Amino acid sequence: MDMWLKEGQISDAAMTYKIKETLVTKKTDYQDLAIVDTYSFGRMLLLDGIVQTTIKDEYVYHEMIAHIPLFTHPNPKKVLVVGGGDGGAIREVLKHPSVEKAVLCEIDKEVVNECKRFLPEISCALENPKCEVFIGDGIKYVHEHKNEFDVIIVDSTDPFGAAEGLFGGSFYKEIFDCLTSDGIFIAQTETPFYLPEVVKRVYNDAKAVFPITKLFMAGIPTYPSGFWSFTVGSKKHDPQIVDLSNTINIDTKYYTKELHKACFVLPKFIEDLTK
Amino acid sequence: MDMWLKEGQISDAAMTYKIKETLVTKKTDYQDLAIVDTYSFGRMLLLDGIVQTTIKDEYVYHEMIAHIPLFTHPNPKKVLVVGGGDGGAIREVLKHPSVEKAVLCEIDKEVVNECKRFLPEISCALENPKCEVFIGDGIKYVHEHKNEFDVIIVDSTDPFGAAEGLFGGSFYKEIFDCLTSDGIFIAQTETPFYLPEVVKRVYNDAKAVFPITKLFMAGIPTYPSGFWSFTVGSKKHDPQIVDLSNTINIDTKYYTKELHKACFVLPKFIEDLTK
Known part of the structure:
Protein backbone atom coordinates (compact mmCIF):
# COMPACT_ATOMS: atom_id res chain seq x y z
CA MET A 1 0.00 0.00 0.00
CA ILE A 55 16.51 15.64 7.48
CA LYS A 56 17.40 16.16 3.82
CA ASP A 57 16.98 19.91 3.34
CA GLU A 58 17.00 21.41 6.87
CA TYR A 59 20.56 22.67 6.42
CA VAL A 60 19.50 25.46 4.07
CA TYR A 61 17.07 27.08 6.50
CA HIS A 62 19.14 26.57 9.64
CA GLU A 63 22.42 27.73 8.12
CA MET A 64 20.95 30.84 6.56
CA ILE A 65 18.86 31.92 9.57
CA ALA A 66 21.90 31.54 11.88
CA HIS A 67 25.02 32.46 9.90
CA ILE A 68 23.75 35.61 8.21
CA PRO A 69 23.18 37.45 11.55
CA LEU A 70 26.05 35.76 13.42
CA PHE A 71 28.62 36.62 10.76
CA THR A 72 27.19 40.14 10.47
CA HIS A 73 27.63 40.84 14.19
CA PRO A 74 31.34 41.35 14.99
CA ASN A 75 31.27 39.48 18.31
CA PRO A 76 27.98 37.70 19.10
CA LYS A 77 28.09 36.37 22.67
CA LYS A 78 24.47 35.91 23.65
CA VAL A 79 21.87 34.62 21.22
CA LEU A 80 18.12 34.03 21.60
CA VAL A 81 16.12 31.71 19.36
CA VAL A 82 12.35 32.21 19.63
CA GLY A 83 10.56 29.06 18.45
CA GLY A 84 12.89 26.63 16.68
CA GLY A 85 12.17 23.77 19.08
CA ASP A 86 13.78 21.31 16.65
CA GLY A 87 17.15 22.77 17.68
CA GLY A 88 18.54 23.26 14.16
CA ALA A 89 19.11 27.01 14.50
CA ILE A 90 20.85 26.49 17.87
CA ARG A 91 23.09 23.84 16.30
CA GLU A 92 24.30 26.37 13.70
CA VAL A 93 24.55 29.21 16.28
CA LEU A 94 26.89 27.11 18.40
CA LYS A 95 29.31 26.69 15.48
CA HIS A 96 30.39 30.27 16.33
CA PRO A 97 33.00 30.08 19.11
CA SER A 98 32.26 33.65 20.28
CA VAL A 99 28.82 32.52 21.46
CA GLU A 100 28.81 32.01 25.23
CA LYS A 101 25.10 31.36 25.69
CA ALA A 102 22.27 30.40 23.32
CA VAL A 103 18.76 30.45 24.74
CA LEU A 104 15.98 28.51 23.03
CA CYS A 105 12.55 29.88 23.97
CA GLU A 106 9.98 27.39 22.63
CA ILE A 107 6.36 27.46 23.74
CA ASP A 108 5.65 23.78 23.03
CA LYS A 109 7.71 21.33 25.08
CA GLU A 110 6.46 18.42 22.96
CA VAL A 111 8.28 19.83 19.91
CA VAL A 112 11.54 19.75 21.84
CA ASN A 113 10.86 16.29 23.29
CA GLU A 114 9.84 14.62 20.04
CA CYS A 115 12.64 16.24 18.03
CA LYS A 116 15.15 15.00 20.61
CA ARG A 117 13.66 11.54 20.19
CA PHE A 118 13.29 11.32 16.41
CA LEU A 119 15.47 14.04 14.86
CA PRO A 120 18.77 13.83 16.79
CA GLU A 121 20.79 15.11 13.79
CA ILE A 122 18.89 18.39 14.13
CA SER A 123 18.26 18.59 17.89
CA CYS A 124 21.73 17.45 19.03
CA ALA A 125 22.94 20.91 20.15
CA LEU A 126 20.11 21.26 22.68
CA GLU A 127 22.29 19.14 25.01
CA ASN A 128 25.25 21.52 24.65
CA PRO A 129 26.13 23.21 27.98
CA LYS A 130 26.07 26.62 26.23
CA CYS A 131 22.39 26.06 25.34
CA GLU A 132 19.56 26.88 27.73
CA VAL A 133 16.15 25.50 26.80
CA PHE A 134 13.32 27.63 28.18
CA ILE A 135 9.77 26.38 27.66
CA GLY A 136 7.49 29.38 27.52
CA ASP A 137 5.95 32.20 25.52
CA GLY A 138 8.46 34.03 23.30
CA ILE A 139 6.56 37.31 23.45
CA LYS A 140 6.63 37.30 27.26
CA TYR A 141 10.29 36.23 27.35
CA VAL A 142 11.37 39.02 25.01
CA HIS A 143 9.33 41.56 27.00
CA GLU A 144 11.03 40.52 30.25
CA HIS A 145 14.62 40.73 28.94
CA LYS A 146 15.97 44.13 27.97
CA ASN A 147 19.24 45.00 26.26
CA GLU A 148 20.47 41.45 26.65
CA PHE A 149 20.97 39.58 23.34
CA ASP A 150 23.38 40.31 20.49
CA VAL A 151 21.30 38.29 18.04
CA ILE A 152 17.64 37.26 18.16
CA ILE A 153 16.42 34.61 15.71
CA VAL A 154 12.66 34.24 15.26
CA ASP A 155 12.33 30.68 13.97
CA SER A 156 8.55 30.48 13.99
CA THR A 157 5.73 28.66 12.24
CA ASP A 158 3.58 30.61 9.78
CA PRO A 159 1.83 33.89 10.65
CA PHE A 160 -1.57 32.27 11.10
CA GLY A 161 -2.84 30.98 14.43
CA ALA A 162 -0.33 30.25 17.20
CA ALA A 163 2.64 32.20 15.81
CA GLU A 164 0.71 35.26 14.58
CA GLY A 165 2.00 37.40 17.45
CA LEU A 166 5.60 36.69 16.39
CA PHE A 167 5.09 38.72 13.21
CA GLY A 168 4.57 42.47 13.14
CA GLY A 169 5.49 45.83 14.52
CA SER A 170 4.59 45.51 18.19
CA PHE A 171 6.70 42.35 18.62
CA TYR A 172 9.57 43.88 16.62
CA LYS A 173 9.62 46.86 19.02
CA GLU A 174 9.99 44.43 21.93
CA ILE A 175 12.74 42.61 20.01
CA PHE A 176 14.54 45.92 19.47
CA ASP A 177 14.55 46.58 23.23
CA CYS A 178 15.66 43.03 24.00
CA LEU A 179 18.74 43.46 21.75
CA THR A 180 22.02 45.07 22.80
CA SER A 181 23.03 48.41 21.27
CA ASP A 182 24.39 46.84 18.08
CA GLY A 183 22.07 43.84 18.06
CA ILE A 184 20.63 42.03 15.05
CA PHE A 185 17.26 40.37 14.52
CA ILE A 186 16.26 37.83 11.85
CA ALA A 187 12.98 36.06 11.08
CA GLN A 188 11.71 33.64 8.47
CA THR A 189 9.20 35.67 6.48
CA GLU A 190 7.37 33.31 4.09
CA THR A 191 7.43 33.08 0.28
CA PRO A 192 6.93 36.10 -1.98
CA PHE A 193 5.44 33.87 -4.71
CA TYR A 194 2.38 32.81 -2.68
CA LEU A 195 2.23 35.47 0.06
CA PRO A 196 3.64 38.73 -1.35
CA GLU A 197 1.41 40.83 0.92
CA VAL A 198 2.78 39.07 4.03
CA VAL A 199 6.38 39.59 2.90
CA LYS A 200 5.69 43.28 2.21
CA ARG A 201 3.88 43.91 5.50
CA VAL A 202 6.43 42.14 7.68
CA TYR A 203 9.33 43.88 5.90
CA ASN A 204 7.72 47.27 6.42
CA ASP A 205 6.94 46.48 10.07
CA ALA A 206 10.62 45.64 10.64
CA LYS A 207 11.74 48.70 8.69
CA ALA A 208 9.65 50.96 10.94
CA VAL A 209 11.64 49.70 13.95
CA PHE A 210 15.20 48.99 12.75
CA PRO A 211 17.63 51.49 11.18
CA ILE A 212 18.83 48.80 8.74
CA THR A 213 16.33 46.31 7.28
CA LYS A 214 17.19 43.84 4.51
CA LEU A 215 15.47 40.86 2.93
CA PHE A 216 17.20 37.83 1.42
CA MET A 217 16.15 34.60 -0.30
CA ALA A 218 17.16 30.95 -0.11
CA GLY A 219 16.10 27.81 -1.99
CA ILE A 220 14.25 25.38 0.32
CA PRO A 221 12.51 22.52 -1.54
CA THR A 222 10.06 21.54 1.21
CA TYR A 223 8.70 25.04 1.82
CA PRO A 224 5.94 26.30 -0.49
CA SER A 225 7.32 27.52 -3.85
CA GLY A 226 10.83 26.35 -2.87
CA PHE A 227 12.08 29.93 -2.60
CA TRP A 228 11.88 31.43 0.87
CA SER A 229 12.42 34.90 2.36
CA PHE A 230 14.16 35.99 5.54
CA THR A 231 14.12 39.51 6.96
CA VAL A 232 17.00 40.99 8.91
CA GLY A 233 16.62 44.04 11.17
CA SER A 234 19.83 45.54 12.51
CA LYS A 235 20.70 48.44 14.81
CA LYS A 236 24.17 49.12 13.42
CA HIS A 237 25.75 46.44 11.20
CA ASP A 238 24.57 46.10 7.58
CA PRO A 239 24.49 42.37 6.65
CA GLN A 240 25.03 43.14 2.97
CA ILE A 241 28.18 45.28 3.30
CA VAL A 242 29.87 43.67 6.30
CA ASP A 243 33.58 42.76 5.96
CA LEU A 244 33.77 38.96 6.05
CA SER A 245 37.43 38.61 5.10
CA ASN A 246 38.56 37.78 8.64
CA THR A 247 35.63 35.66 9.81
CA ILE A 248 36.26 32.04 10.75
CA ASN A 249 35.56 29.20 8.35
CA ILE A 250 32.77 26.89 9.42
CA ASP A 251 31.47 23.68 7.92
CA THR A 252 28.35 24.40 5.83
CA LYS A 253 26.45 22.91 2.89
CA TYR A 254 24.61 26.05 1.71
CA TYR A 255 26.09 29.21 3.28
CA THR A 256 29.28 30.72 1.88
CA LYS A 257 30.86 34.12 2.51
CA GLU A 258 30.17 35.09 -1.12
CA LEU A 259 26.54 33.99 -0.88
CA HIS A 260 26.18 36.01 2.34
CA LYS A 261 26.15 39.15 0.20
CA ALA A 262 24.72 37.81 -3.07
CA CYS A 263 21.56 36.40 -1.44
CA PHE A 264 20.42 39.96 -0.70
CA VAL A 265 20.32 40.81 -4.42
CA LEU A 266 16.64 40.25 -5.13
CA PRO A 267 14.58 39.36 -8.17
CA LYS A 268 12.68 42.43 -9.32
CA PHE A 269 9.20 41.46 -8.09
CA ILE A 270 10.63 40.75 -4.63
CA GLU A 271 12.74 43.91 -4.58
CA ASP A 272 9.54 45.81 -5.43
CA LEU A 273 7.91 44.44 -2.26
CA THR A 274 10.60 46.19 -0.20
CA LYS A 275 9.95 49.64 -1.72
CA MET B 1 -16.03 17.53 -7.47
CA ILE B 55 0.89 31.61 -16.85
CA LYS B 56 1.75 32.65 -13.30
CA ASP B 57 5.45 31.82 -13.02
CA GLU B 58 6.71 31.46 -16.62
CA TYR B 59 8.40 34.84 -16.48
CA VAL B 60 11.20 33.61 -14.21
CA TYR B 61 12.36 30.87 -16.57
CA HIS B 62 11.91 32.81 -19.80
CA GLU B 63 13.52 36.01 -18.56
CA MET B 64 16.55 34.27 -17.10
CA ILE B 65 17.17 31.90 -20.03
CA ALA B 66 16.99 34.81 -22.51
CA HIS B 67 18.40 37.91 -20.79
CA ILE B 68 21.48 36.38 -19.19
CA PRO B 69 23.02 35.41 -22.58
CA LEU B 70 21.56 38.34 -24.55
CA PHE B 71 22.88 40.95 -22.11
CA THR B 72 26.22 39.14 -21.93
CA HIS B 73 26.73 39.26 -25.71
CA PRO B 74 27.60 42.85 -26.78
CA ASN B 75 25.53 42.79 -29.97
CA PRO B 76 23.34 39.70 -30.44
CA LYS B 77 21.80 39.74 -33.93
CA LYS B 78 20.87 36.16 -34.65
CA VAL B 79 19.44 33.87 -31.96
CA LEU B 80 18.41 30.21 -32.08
CA VAL B 81 16.02 28.63 -29.59
CA VAL B 82 16.06 24.81 -29.63
CA GLY B 83 12.81 23.48 -28.19
CA GLY B 84 10.79 26.19 -26.43
CA GLY B 85 7.71 25.67 -28.60
CA ASP B 86 5.62 27.70 -26.15
CA GLY B 87 7.37 30.82 -27.48
CA GLY B 88 8.25 32.33 -24.10
CA ALA B 89 12.01 32.44 -24.67
CA ILE B 90 11.48 34.03 -28.11
CA ARG B 91 9.22 36.67 -26.54
CA GLU B 92 12.03 37.70 -24.18
CA VAL B 93 14.72 37.47 -26.91
CA LEU B 94 12.77 39.92 -29.07
CA LYS B 95 12.81 42.53 -26.30
CA HIS B 96 16.42 43.13 -27.42
CA PRO B 97 16.37 45.58 -30.34
CA SER B 98 19.74 44.36 -31.67
CA VAL B 99 18.15 41.01 -32.56
CA GLU B 100 17.39 40.83 -36.29
CA LYS B 101 16.32 37.21 -36.46
CA ALA B 102 15.17 34.66 -33.85
CA VAL B 103 14.72 31.09 -35.05
CA LEU B 104 12.59 28.65 -33.05
CA CYS B 105 13.49 25.04 -33.86
CA GLU B 106 10.81 22.86 -32.20
CA ILE B 107 10.38 19.19 -33.06
CA ASP B 108 6.71 18.98 -32.10
CA LYS B 109 4.37 21.20 -34.14
CA GLU B 110 1.50 20.44 -31.79
CA VAL B 111 3.30 22.22 -28.94
CA VAL B 112 3.47 25.37 -31.08
CA ASN B 113 -0.12 25.01 -32.28
CA GLU B 114 -1.70 24.40 -28.88
CA CYS B 115 0.36 27.10 -27.15
CA LYS B 116 -0.75 29.58 -29.82
CA ARG B 117 -4.32 28.54 -29.11
CA PHE B 118 -4.33 28.40 -25.30
CA LEU B 119 -1.28 30.35 -24.06
CA PRO B 120 -1.23 33.53 -26.18
CA GLU B 121 0.46 35.55 -23.40
CA ILE B 122 3.47 33.26 -23.81
CA SER B 123 3.37 32.40 -27.50
CA CYS B 124 2.56 35.90 -28.82
CA ALA B 125 6.04 36.63 -30.20
CA LEU B 126 5.91 33.63 -32.56
CA GLU B 127 3.91 35.91 -34.90
CA ASN B 128 6.64 38.57 -34.87
CA PRO B 129 8.19 39.06 -38.35
CA LYS B 130 11.66 38.70 -36.81
CA CYS B 131 10.76 35.17 -35.64
CA GLU B 132 11.09 32.12 -37.89
CA VAL B 133 9.38 28.95 -36.64
CA PHE B 134 11.09 25.82 -37.97
CA ILE B 135 9.46 22.47 -37.14
CA GLY B 136 12.19 19.85 -37.03
CA ASP B 137 14.93 18.11 -35.09
CA GLY B 138 17.17 20.51 -33.16
CA ILE B 139 20.21 18.23 -33.34
CA LYS B 140 19.96 18.07 -37.16
CA TYR B 141 19.31 21.84 -37.42
CA VAL B 142 22.35 22.71 -35.32
CA HIS B 143 24.51 20.27 -37.33
CA GLU B 144 23.48 21.90 -40.60
CA HIS B 145 24.15 25.50 -39.54
CA LYS B 146 27.75 26.50 -38.85
CA ASN B 147 29.10 29.74 -37.42
CA GLU B 148 25.69 31.37 -37.68
CA PHE B 149 24.13 32.28 -34.31
CA ASP B 150 25.32 34.74 -31.66
CA VAL B 151 23.22 33.07 -28.98
CA ILE B 152 21.77 29.54 -28.80
CA ILE B 153 19.16 28.79 -26.13
CA VAL B 154 18.39 25.14 -25.42
CA ASP B 155 14.90 25.31 -23.92
CA SER B 156 14.26 21.58 -23.67
CA THR B 157 12.26 19.10 -21.65
CA ASP B 158 14.11 16.88 -19.16
CA PRO B 159 17.09 14.70 -20.12
CA PHE B 160 15.07 11.48 -20.23
CA GLY B 161 13.41 10.20 -23.41
CA ALA B 162 12.80 12.62 -26.30
CA ALA B 163 15.18 15.40 -25.21
CA GLU B 164 18.05 13.18 -24.04
CA GLY B 165 20.14 14.07 -27.11
CA LEU B 166 19.93 17.77 -26.24
CA PHE B 167 22.08 17.20 -23.14
CA GLY B 168 25.75 16.25 -23.26
CA GLY B 169 29.10 16.68 -24.89
CA SER B 170 28.43 15.62 -28.47
CA PHE B 171 25.52 18.05 -28.85
CA TYR B 172 27.50 20.83 -27.14
CA LYS B 173 30.31 20.39 -29.69
CA GLU B 174 27.77 20.89 -32.47
CA ILE B 175 26.39 23.94 -30.63
CA PHE B 176 29.92 25.35 -30.40
CA ASP B 177 30.33 25.08 -34.18
CA CYS B 178 26.89 26.57 -34.83
CA LEU B 179 27.80 29.69 -32.82
CA THR B 180 29.71 32.69 -34.16
CA SER B 181 33.24 33.39 -32.90
CA ASP B 182 32.04 35.11 -29.72
CA GLY B 183 28.81 33.15 -29.36
CA ILE B 184 27.05 32.12 -26.15
CA PHE B 185 25.05 29.00 -25.32
CA ILE B 186 22.59 28.48 -22.46
CA ALA B 187 20.51 25.49 -21.38
CA GLN B 188 18.13 24.66 -18.55
CA THR B 189 19.97 22.04 -16.52
CA GLU B 190 17.58 20.65 -13.88
CA THR B 191 17.60 20.95 -10.09
CA PRO B 192 20.67 20.23 -7.98
CA PHE B 193 18.47 19.18 -5.04
CA TYR B 194 16.94 16.16 -6.79
CA LEU B 195 19.38 15.54 -9.66
CA PRO B 196 22.87 16.63 -8.55
CA GLU B 197 24.55 14.02 -10.79
CA VAL B 198 22.76 15.42 -13.88
CA VAL B 199 23.77 19.00 -13.00
CA LYS B 200 27.37 17.90 -12.49
CA ARG B 201 27.58 15.84 -15.68
CA VAL B 202 25.99 18.46 -17.92
CA TYR B 203 28.16 21.22 -16.45
CA ASN B 204 31.31 19.20 -17.05
CA ASP B 205 30.21 18.31 -20.58
CA ALA B 206 29.75 22.02 -21.35
CA LYS B 207 33.04 22.88 -19.65
CA ALA B 208 34.90 20.42 -21.88
CA VAL B 209 33.67 22.36 -24.93
CA PHE B 210 33.47 26.05 -23.93
CA PRO B 211 36.33 28.25 -22.65
CA ILE B 212 33.95 29.90 -20.16
CA THR B 213 31.30 27.79 -18.39
CA LYS B 214 29.11 29.11 -15.56
CA LEU B 215 26.07 27.86 -13.69
CA PHE B 216 23.36 30.02 -12.14
CA MET B 217 20.17 29.46 -10.16
CA ALA B 218 16.63 30.88 -10.23
CA GLY B 219 13.52 30.32 -8.09
CA ILE B 220 10.75 28.64 -10.14
CA PRO B 221 7.85 27.36 -8.00
CA THR B 222 6.40 24.88 -10.53
CA TYR B 223 9.68 23.09 -11.25
CA PRO B 224 10.76 20.33 -8.84
CA SER B 225 12.34 21.76 -5.65
CA GLY B 226 11.53 25.31 -6.79
CA PHE B 227 15.21 26.12 -7.33
CA TRP B 228 16.46 25.53 -10.88
CA SER B 229 19.85 25.56 -12.60
CA PHE B 230 20.92 26.97 -15.95
CA THR B 231 24.33 26.42 -17.55
CA VAL B 232 26.00 29.02 -19.77
CA GLY B 233 28.83 28.14 -22.17
CA SER B 234 30.59 31.07 -23.79
CA LYS B 235 33.44 31.46 -26.30
CA LYS B 236 34.58 34.90 -25.19
CA HIS B 237 32.25 36.90 -22.93
CA ASP B 238 32.00 35.98 -19.24
CA PRO B 239 28.37 36.40 -18.07
CA GLN B 240 29.43 37.06 -14.50
CA ILE B 241 31.89 39.91 -15.15
CA VAL B 242 30.28 41.61 -18.16
CA ASP B 243 29.85 45.41 -18.01
CA LEU B 244 26.10 46.04 -17.90
CA SER B 245 26.24 49.76 -17.17
CA ASN B 246 25.32 50.77 -20.72
CA THR B 247 22.80 48.06 -21.56
CA ILE B 248 19.23 49.05 -22.33
CA ASN B 249 16.48 48.83 -19.74
CA ILE B 250 13.79 46.29 -20.50
CA ASP B 251 10.56 45.47 -18.74
CA THR B 252 11.05 42.41 -16.49
CA LYS B 253 9.54 40.87 -13.35
CA TYR B 254 12.52 38.76 -12.24
CA TYR B 255 15.72 39.75 -14.09
CA THR B 256 17.68 42.81 -12.99
CA LYS B 257 21.19 43.94 -13.89
CA GLU B 258 22.31 43.35 -10.29
CA LEU B 259 20.78 39.87 -10.22
CA HIS B 260 22.54 39.09 -13.54
CA LYS B 261 25.78 38.81 -11.58
CA ALA B 262 24.50 37.74 -8.15
CA CYS B 263 22.63 34.69 -9.51
CA PHE B 264 25.99 33.08 -10.37
CA VAL B 265 27.05 33.10 -6.70
CA LEU B 266 26.11 29.55 -5.72
CA PRO B 267 25.19 27.78 -2.49
CA LYS B 268 28.10 25.60 -1.40
CA PHE B 269 26.66 22.20 -2.36
CA ILE B 270 25.89 23.50 -5.86
CA GLU B 271 29.28 25.20 -6.23
CA ASP B 272 30.84 21.87 -5.28
CA LEU B 273 29.09 20.22 -8.26
CA THR B 274 31.01 22.56 -10.58
CA LYS B 275 34.43 21.60 -9.21
Missing part, protein backbone atom coordinates in the same frame (compact mmCIF):
# COMPACT_ATOMS: atom_id res chain seq x y z
CA ASP A 2 1.37 3.42 -0.97
CA MET A 3 0.90 6.08 1.68
CA TRP A 4 1.20 9.71 0.67
CA LEU A 5 1.14 12.81 2.81
CA LYS A 6 -0.41 15.94 1.29
CA GLU A 7 0.79 19.14 2.85
CA GLY A 8 -1.85 21.59 3.91
CA GLN A 9 -0.50 25.06 3.53
CA ILE A 10 -1.39 26.31 0.04
CA SER A 11 -4.99 25.39 -0.62
CA ASP A 12 -4.93 25.03 -4.41
CA ALA A 13 -1.41 23.64 -4.85
CA ALA A 14 0.29 21.24 -2.47
CA MET A 15 3.39 19.12 -2.13
CA THR A 16 2.84 15.41 -1.57
CA TYR A 17 5.36 12.99 -0.08
CA LYS A 18 5.43 9.22 -0.15
CA ILE A 19 5.63 7.95 3.42
CA LYS A 20 7.71 5.06 4.72
CA GLU A 21 6.52 5.23 8.30
CA THR A 22 4.67 7.45 10.74
CA LEU A 23 6.88 7.80 13.82
CA VAL A 24 4.65 9.89 16.08
CA THR A 25 1.43 11.88 15.92
CA LYS A 26 0.03 13.75 18.90
CA LYS A 27 -2.11 16.70 19.87
CA THR A 28 -0.03 18.99 22.06
CA ASP A 29 -1.34 21.96 24.07
CA TYR A 30 -0.63 24.17 21.06
CA GLN A 31 -0.83 22.18 17.82
CA ASP A 32 -0.99 18.84 16.02
CA LEU A 33 2.50 17.38 15.90
CA ALA A 34 3.67 14.61 13.56
CA ILE A 35 7.03 13.16 12.63
CA VAL A 36 6.99 10.90 9.58
CA ASP A 37 9.71 9.18 7.58
CA THR A 38 9.50 10.02 3.86
CA TYR A 39 11.26 8.42 0.88
CA SER A 40 12.42 11.69 -0.65
CA PHE A 41 13.34 13.86 2.36
CA GLY A 42 13.89 11.42 5.21
CA ARG A 43 12.30 12.13 8.60
CA MET A 44 10.09 15.21 8.61
CA LEU A 45 8.46 17.32 11.36
CA LEU A 46 4.95 18.62 10.68
CA LEU A 47 3.00 21.06 12.85
CA ASP A 48 -0.70 21.45 12.04
CA GLY A 49 -0.03 19.53 8.83
CA ILE A 50 2.67 21.90 7.60
CA VAL A 51 6.25 20.78 6.97
CA GLN A 52 8.61 22.46 9.43
CA THR A 53 11.89 20.69 8.77
CA THR A 54 13.26 17.56 7.10
CA ASP B 2 -12.44 18.53 -6.77
CA MET B 3 -10.03 17.61 -9.55
CA TRP B 4 -6.32 17.53 -8.74
CA LEU B 5 -3.39 16.99 -11.04
CA LYS B 6 -0.38 15.18 -9.60
CA GLU B 7 2.85 15.92 -11.41
CA GLY B 8 4.89 12.92 -12.43
CA GLN B 9 8.52 13.88 -12.34
CA ILE B 10 9.88 13.04 -8.90
CA SER B 11 8.59 9.65 -7.95
CA ASP B 12 8.49 9.95 -4.15
CA ALA B 13 7.55 13.63 -3.87
CA ALA B 14 5.22 15.46 -6.21
CA MET B 15 3.44 18.76 -6.63
CA THR B 16 -0.34 18.64 -6.94
CA TYR B 17 -2.54 21.32 -8.43
CA LYS B 18 -6.27 21.85 -8.15
CA ILE B 19 -7.73 21.99 -11.67
CA LYS B 20 -10.44 24.33 -12.95
CA GLU B 21 -10.63 22.92 -16.42
CA THR B 22 -8.79 20.66 -18.88
CA LEU B 23 -8.39 22.64 -22.08
CA VAL B 24 -6.72 20.04 -24.31
CA THR B 25 -5.10 16.61 -24.05
CA LYS B 26 -3.60 14.83 -27.03
CA LYS B 27 -0.99 12.31 -28.02
CA THR B 28 1.37 13.96 -30.49
CA ASP B 29 4.03 12.18 -32.57
CA TYR B 30 6.51 12.81 -29.73
CA GLN B 31 4.72 13.04 -26.40
CA ASP B 32 1.52 13.39 -24.40
CA LEU B 33 0.47 17.04 -24.43
CA ALA B 34 -1.99 18.66 -22.02
CA ILE B 35 -2.98 22.22 -21.22
CA VAL B 36 -5.03 22.62 -18.06
CA ASP B 37 -6.30 25.64 -16.14
CA THR B 38 -5.26 25.55 -12.47
CA TYR B 39 -6.44 27.65 -9.54
CA SER B 40 -2.97 28.50 -8.28
CA PHE B 41 -0.91 28.99 -11.45
CA GLY B 42 -3.44 29.67 -14.20
CA ARG B 43 -3.14 27.79 -17.50
CA MET B 44 -0.33 25.24 -17.53
CA LEU B 45 1.37 23.22 -20.29
CA LEU B 46 2.31 19.61 -19.46
CA LEU B 47 4.36 17.24 -21.64
CA ASP B 48 4.38 13.58 -20.61
CA GLY B 49 2.76 14.66 -17.34
CA ILE B 50 5.50 17.15 -16.43
CA VAL B 51 4.83 20.87 -15.98
CA GLN B 52 6.63 22.88 -18.67
CA THR B 53 5.28 26.36 -18.13
CA THR B 54 2.44 28.19 -16.38
